[in-house]
Amino acid sequence: xxxxxxxxxxxxxxxxxxxxxxxxxxxxxxxxxxxxxxxxxxxxxxxxxxxxxxxxxxxxxxxxxxxxxxxxxxxxxxxxxxxxxxxxxxxxxxxxxxxxxxxxxxxxxxxxxxxxxxxxxxxxxxxxxxxxxxxxxxxxxxxxxxxxxxxxxxxxxxxxxxxxxxxxxxxxxxxxxxxxxxxxxxxxxxxxxxxxxxxxxxxxxxxxxxxxxxxxxxxxxxxxxxxxxxxxxxxxxxxxxxxxxxxxxxxxxxxxxxxxxxxxxxxxxxxxxxxxxxxx
Ligand code: PMP
Numbered sequence: 001x002x003x004x005x006x007x008x009x010x011x012x013x014x015x016x017x018x019x020x021x022x023x024x025x026x027x028x029x030x031x032x033x034x035x036x037x038x039x040x041x042x043x044x045x046x047x048x049x050x051x052x053x054x055x056x057x058x059x060x061x062x063x064x065x066x067x068x069x070x071x072x073x074x075x076x077x078x079x080x081x082x083x084x085x086x087x088x089x090x091x092x093x094x095x096x097x098x099x100x101x102x103x104x105x106x107x108x109x110x111x112x113x114x115x116x117x118x119x120x121x122x123x124x125x126x127x128x129x130x131x132x133x134x135x136x137x138x139x140x141x142x143x144x145x146x147x148x149x150x151x152x153x154x155x156x157x158x159x160x161x162x163x164x165x166x167x168x169x170x171x172x173x174x175x176x177x178x179x180x181x182x183x184x185x186x187x188x189x190x191x192x193x194x195x196x197x198x199x200x201x202x203x204x205x206x207x208x209x210x211x212x213x214x215x216x217x218x219x220x221x222x223x224x225x226x227x228x229x230x231x232x233x234x235x236x237x238x239x240x241x242x243x244x245x246x247x248x249x250x251x252x253x254x255x256x257x258x259x260x261x262x263x264x265x266x267x268x269x270x271x272x273x274x275x276x277x278x279x280x
Contacts, residue, residue: 001079001112001113002075002078002079003015003075003110003111003112003113004071004074004075004109004110004111004112005017005108005109005110005111006018006094006108006109006110007109009074009075009078012112017110018094018108020094020095020096020097021091021093021094021108022091022092022093022094022095022102023089023091023108023110023145025097026092026099027144027145027146027147027148028058028091028092028145029058029060029089029090029091029092029107029108029144029145030051030054030055030057030058030060030089030090030142030143030144030145031051031054031087031088031089031090031143031144031145032047032048032050032051032087032088032089032143033047033085033086033087033239033240034047034072034085034086034088034239035084035085035086035116035239035240036076036083036084036086037083037118037274037275038082038083039076039082040276041072041076041086042274043202043206044069044072046202046205047202047239048065048068048069048072049065050143050200050202051068051088051090051143052065052068054142054143054144055090055107057139057141057142058092058142058144059101060090060091060092060107061107062106062107063090063107063109067109068088068090068109071088071109071111072086072088072111075111075112075113076113079113081113081114081115083115083116083117083118084113084114084115084116085113085114085115085116085239085240086111086112086113087110087111087112087113087114088109088110088111089109089110089111089145090107090108090109091107091108091110091145092105092107092108093105093106093107093108094108116240118242119240119241119242119244122163122241122244123242123243123244123245123259123267124259125245125247125259126244126245126246126247126248126257126258126259127162127163127164127236127244127245127246127247128161128162128163128246128247128248128249129157129162129163129164129165129166129176129234129236129246129248129249130156130157130160130162130164130165130166130249130250131165131166131167131168131225131228131249131250132153132156132165132166132167132168133167133168133169134167134168134169134174134175134197135149136149136150136167138196138197139196140174140175140196140197140198140199141194141195141196141197141198141199141200142199143199150177150178151177153165153167153177154177154178157177162248164176164177164178164179164236164246165177166181166228166236166246166249168224168225169197171224171225171226172192172222172223172224173192173222173223173224173225173227173228174192174197174198175192175197175198175199175201176236176238178238178241179201179236179237179238179241179244180192180198180199180201180203180204180236180237180238181228181234181235181236181237182204182207182234182235182236182237183223183227183228183231183232183233183234183235184231184232184233184234184235184260184262184263185223185227185230185231185232186232187216187217187262188216188217188218188219189207189208189211189216189217189218189219189262190218190219190220190221190222190223190227191204191208191218191219191220191222192220192222192223193220193221193222194220201237201238201239202239203237203238203239203241203242203243204237206237206270206273207235207237207243207266207270208220210266210269210270210273211266213269214265214266214269216262216265216266228249229249229250229252229254231254231255232255232260232262233245233254233255233259233260233261233262233263234246234247234249234254234255235263235266242267242270243263243266243267243270245258245259245260245263247259
């Protein structure tokens with residue numbers, strides 16, 4: 001497998017990362033995970049735009065969108081993986097540990113591809129989630145390498161035998177540890193507004209777009225934990241999780257423990273989009 005680090009494409013066995021990379025000791029960088037299906041990137045432009053935005057938000061300068069595009073394109077070409085998830089991160093650079101931004105140091109890009117399969121069973125049967133207080137920082141719109149709270153909250157779900165943790169601030173549902181969250185209530189699709197309390201998921205945006213195409217009413221004003229548990233349907237979304245129904249939240253069963261019909265309709269269009277078929 002060929003990966004990319006600090007300007008070079010190398011075989012994974014030969015690839016050496018620098019321990020002075022600020023990504024390690026400060027999590028000082030940003031990242032993206034980009035899916036491709038049957039050799040074709042899915043929503044690549046959106047991911048690159050968001051990466052550029054994340055970099056701007058944390059004041060990393062010196063890497064152009066074109067450079068990033070060239071890296072991901074070449075990486076995909078150098079690996080013979082038909083269905084993959086490409087990880088790309090940009091760190092502030094390599095320097096002896098010092099909190100202040102380094103001077104005259106170039107950002108460092110790391111990128112690699114792993115084989116990925118579509119989460120078909122979960123998309124059909126749904127998953128269980130638990131809820132917990134969102135205690136993360138106030139810049140959750142930045143796709144930062146600092147994922148300690150997300151990791152700890154995901155582990156809480158794993159320990160509870162669940163798939164994901166849905167977080168809330170003062171009872172307002174924000175997002176999952178690595179997913180965005182939607183509910184359907186009386187035919188209206190609701191989700192948290194795209195502000196600093198959530199990452200504005202590319203899949204979130206796809207779902208909203210599909211809903212509008214299907215004539216499903218959308219509402220981006222958010223909802224409470226109580227509304228979550230009383231919803232007709234609940235969905236979590238992400239690049240790798242795609243559109244996954246939630247059938248149990250803590251001890252509450254949702255939509256009779258099955259995928260709901262609105263979820264199903266949105267999934268059908270999403271599938272068609274992946275295969276570049278025009279359903280709507
Ligand atoms: N929120 C968080 C905190 C995430 O880590 C992710 C996945 N990267 C998402 C939402 C979903 O974003 P996307 O649909 O762009 O993968």
